[in-house]
Amino acid sequence: MEIETDDIYRDMEEDVDLYDTSNYPKEYSLFSSRNKKVLGKMKDKCAGRVIDEAVAIRLKIYSIMEEKENVKKAKGVKKNVVKKRSSMGTTKRRCLRKSSSGTG
Secondary structure (H helix, E strand, O other): OOOOOOOHHHHHHHOHHHEEOOOOOOOOOOOOOOOOOOOOOEEOOOOOOOEEEEEEEEOOEEEEEEOOOEEEEEOOOOHHHHHHHOOHHHHHHHHHHHHHHOOO
């Protein structure tokens, strides 16, 4: 899946009630603590920082390339294993392998 938009934050403003933006900087126009920790609300894990690339294999297993760092998460896998053995390239290959085999 690929998402294309001219301005994601303008799109978010139109439906701000769908999001938990409590982790944004307080001076940011989208900041609101109204939906903080409300179940079912989407949260920007990067708190408004620019995302260059993102790959998600499934829920809780993803890699996000930000401006300055690569954020990697794999629920149920020890953090040191994720840090040492996972990269954006590895995540992409796993994702492509799963989609070409019809699983996932």
